[in-house]
Amino acid sequence: TAQEARSLLRCRRAGISAPVVYFVDYVTNSIYLEDIVDSITVQDHINAIQQSGNDSSSLLILAEKMGELLARMHDEDLIHGDLTTSNILMRPPIEKLDLVLIDFGLSFISGLPEDKGVDLYVLEKAFLSTHPDTEVMFKTLLKTYAATSKKSGPVMKKLDEVRLRGRKRSMVG
Amino acid sequence: MDFTHRLELFPGCAVTLLLFERLRNAAALRQKAMEGSIEGALINPAMIVDPFQILVAANKAVHLRKIGKMKTRTLYAEIIFSLSPNNNISDAFKKFGISDTDTAVLIVLVADGEKTLNLEDIVSQVEGQQVSLDKLPQLTDTAKIKKMYKVTPQEEKIGTLLDSIVCRMSTKDVL
Numbered sequence A: 001t002a003q004e005a006r007s008l009l010r011c012r013r014a015g016i017s018a019p020v021v022y023f024v025d026y027v028t029n030s031i032y033l034e035d036i037v038d039s040i041t042v043q044d045h046i047n048a049i050q051q052s053g054n055d056s057s058s059l060l061i062l063a064e065k066m067g068e069l070l071a072r073m074h075d076e077d078l079i080h081g082d083l084t085t086s087n088i089l090m091r092p093p094i095e096k097l098d099l100v101l102i103d104f105g106l107s108f109i110s111g112l113p114e115d116k117g118v119d120l121y122v123l124e125k126a127f128l129s130t131h132p133d134t135e136v137m138f139k140t141l142l143k144t145y146a147a148t149s150k151k152s153g154p155v156m157k158k159l160d161e162v163r164l165r166g167r168k169r170s171m172v173g
Numbered sequence B: 001m002d003f004t005h006r007l008e009l010f011p012g013c014a015v016t017l018l019l020f021e022r023l024r025n026a027a028a029l030r031q032k033a034m035e036g037s038i039e040g041a042l043i044n045p046a047m048i049v050d051p052f053q054i055l056v057a058a059n060k061a062v063h064l065r066k067i068g069k070m071k072t073r074t075l076y077a078e079i080i081f082s083l084s085p086n087n088n089i090s091d092a093f094k095k096f097g098i099s100d101t102d103t104a105v106l107i108v109l110v111a112d113g114e115k116t117l118n119l120e121d122i123v124s125q126v127e128g129q130q131v132s133l134d135k136l137p138q139l140t141d142t143a144k145i146k147k148m149y150k151v152t153p154q155e156e157k158i159g160t161l162l163d164s165i166v167c168r169m170s171t172k173d174v175l
Helices: A002-013 A042-051 A057-075 A113-130 A135-148 A152-165 B026-035 B051-066 B075-083 B089-096 B119-125 B133-139 B142-149 B153-158 B161-171
Strands: A021-025 A030-033 A088-091 A098-101 B003-006 B014-021 B041-043 B105-111 B129-131
Touching: A002 A021, A002 A030, A002 B153, A002 B161, A021 B051, A021 B161, A042 A057, A042 A088, A057 A098, A057 A113, A057 A135, A113 A135, A113 A152, A135 A152, B003 B051, B014 B051, B014 B119, B014 B133, B026 B041, B041 B075, B051 B075, B051 B105, B051 B161, B075 B089, B075 B105, B105 B119, B142 B161, B153 B161
Parallel strands: none
Antiparallel strands: A021 A030, A088 A098, B003 B014, B014 B105, B014 B129, B041 B105
16 A cells, blocks of 8 residues: 555656545555546447447547557556556546556555566567457557657567567566 | 634534734733633634634544544644644644734634533724624635645546645544
8 A cells, every 4th residue: 555655746846647545544444536537447438439430530549649659658667557548547637648647555665677578578478368459559659758768678579579478587587 | 704613512502713914913822821811722624625624623632622632732623633643742733723923813713502602702802803704715725735734636637625635634643
């Protein structure tokens, strides 16, 4: 819980959209957070777009935004630890693509490209298994990530390595 | 004219805020507060951006009192301490409590069902004019607050000043 609270504050200081911490109760180990009303998860959003057969080019812009957000987070050496499309919310109005990261329960601080690579790998697996036909979307995400993050070179390399090795080996950390 | 709010997490507790302008006896009040003869927290309104900020501080103070983990000696001192972004008690008092030259004061009272509040008693001790809480924004010194809480420019983009402050207040003891 303490780590989660710390990560949330770190995000805020860096200008990364995350819920505001209202109160931390160490006795019961609970954190009271801002309630982001009328938001939907990126997961629901992607599903909705795909189901309605709508133009998926808007999804590419969403991917760019996600890449940008993650790049900024990793540049702060903040590892989310549980990146999935259901852990990223979209604040209304949806068209604004105002993304909010949530659920930092497994997060930690690390400057290692390995940890960042794994973070992205977890998202990639979650992405492709939950949302079919989104390879292009994820590629766009990575492209924007690489363009936004100053330290992306080594991270991308590690991501490739992790893909080859499989997740178990690199989760040793 | 006064503003009373129940704490969600502690339903028996009601927090009342009173705002006074044209204060004439700041020094005397501060003295009384230090002696403990005033049943309330005397706060410098310039450092308060929204009543919610007080509620969060009060909530934390009440919680800590309940589990016996207050850092200060009284509930009211604890509220002032909770407002501060750092863990230095005397610094908190200097910055958030009233000083002898203040011309306005925000008084916070907490009624937890055991003791009944005597508003008139408090009001009679203040030599100033009681005004509505709506006037609070006029007394707020945003620049000073930003400096005190060290709010970054990126932060202001993703939320309000209140958001940044509340975040720092609630996570202060974790960092």
